[in-house]
Amino acid sequence: MIIEPVAGNMGCVPPEPGYLEAVREIASRHCALLIFDEVITGFRLAYGGAQQVYGVKPDLTCLGKIIGGGLPVGAFGGRADVMEQIAPLGPVYQAGTLSGNPLAVTAGLAMLKVLRDSDPYEELERRSAWLQQGLRDAAAEAGIPSTVNRVGSMLTAFFTEDPVTDWPSAKQSDAERYGRFFRAMLEEGVYLAPSQFECAFASLAHTDELIDRTIEAAHRAMRNLSD
Numbered sequence: 001m002i003i004e005p006v007a008g009n010m011g012c013v014p015p016e017p018g019y020l021e022a023v024r025e026i027a028s029r030h031c032a033l034l035i036f037d038e039v040i041t042g043f044r045l046a047y048g049g050a051q052q053v054y055g056v057k058p059d060l061t062c063l064g065k066i067i068g069g070g071l072p073v074g075a076f077g078g079r080a081d082v083m084e085q086i087a088p089l090g091p092v093y094q095a096g097t098l099s100g101n102p103l104a105v106t107a108g109l110a111m112l113k114v115l116r117d118s119d120p121y122e123e124l125e126r127r128s129a130w131l132q133q134g135l136r137d138a139a140a141e142a143g144i145p146s147t148v149n150r151v152g153s154m155l156t157a158f159f160t161e162d163p164v165t166d167w168p169s170a171k172q173s174d175a176e177r178y179g180r181f182f183r184a185m186l187e188e189g190v191y192l193a194p195s196q197f198e199c200a201f202a203s204l205a206h207t208d209e210l211i212d213r214t215i216e217a218a219h220r221a222m223r224n225l226s227d
Contacts, residue, residue: 003035020056024056035059147163154199190213
């Protein structure tokens with residue numbers, strides 16, 4: 001069973017309370033492997049990813065390019081008895097042209113050390129929550145229905161007044177209005193994801209000044225949408 005513990009490819013949609021625990025229990029009961037796709041959530045929500053945040057341990061985890069700090073790199077890992085099936089210990093052969101690439105792996109090790117030693121997640125939470133509230137306030141001031149979902153530094157502003165908890169509810173969003181918002185923000189010098197159904201990501205590069213400017217731009221953009 002392969003899932004994103006926090007959906008990131010229909011916008012940011014967190015799991016309902018108890019959902020991940022139920023998936024874990026069902027997979028264990030049927031002797032099935034539970035695989036978390038943490039390509040988006042890994043090292044973004046916490047040093048231990050979404051599984052640390054929600055306290056649910058998968059059997060395998062897939063991780064992506066965030067490890068490399070700009071260089072292309074991916075990784076997977078999990079339970080020792082499963083990983084021992086991979087060659088040369090076991091019969092499952094896994095390889096690729098860039099597997100174990102020295103440059104990418106060195107960059108990855110350096111990035112993981114920086115994250116471990118600096119522990120940036122409390123500060124990321126503060127900045128992300130500030131941006132989330134700013135977007136909510138901008139929409140409310142303009143009288144535009146919106147829902148801003150956020151988990152850690154992942155967030156999405158959906159143009160709908162109803163909660164977004166799954167794909168059917170995400171699809172109720174006003175994608176045309178989002179497109180207008182995207183273009184208005186671009187004119188303000190703020191580049192967002194061009195689709196209603198993509199996540200935005202806050203980072204330590206987004207200083208307080210930049211977040212303030214983004215929120216001010218959102219207020220102007222929202223007012224233009226309501227005209």
